[in-house]
Amino acid sequence: MARPEHPAAAAGMIVGMSPSTAAEAVRNAHEWFEVNSGWAPPDDLTLAEWLADGMCRAPDDCFVDPDGWCRHGLASWWLILEDLASR
Numbered sequence: 001m002a003r004p005e006h007p008a009a010a011a012g013m014i015v016g017m018s019p020s021t022a023a024e025a026v027r028n029a030h031e032w033f034e035v036n037s038g039w040a041p042p043d044d045l046t047l048a049e050w051l052a053d054g055m056c057r058a059p060d061d062c063f064v065d066p067d068g069w070c071r072h073g074l075a076s077w078w079l080i081l082e083d084l085a086s087r
Helices: 022-035 044-052 077-085
Strands: none
Touching: 022 077, 044 077
16 A cells, blocks of 8 residues: 655655755745645634644644644644734
């Protein structure tokens, strides 16, 4: 039986390759959004709880540092939302 592909790989990202910058990880996340339906940003309370715990999640549900990205190259929700707020 074939192993299912990770959503980041299905989006054309090279799984296991880490972005060099937060901006690149945010771009990866937006590309991921384009081919993955059903995602939604966390509500303010959930994000605040994650940050109080010193962690966050990426859109693919990986645990990450708030200012980091997962091994699949997707930025944390905190980085994504900060980027959107700065536009």
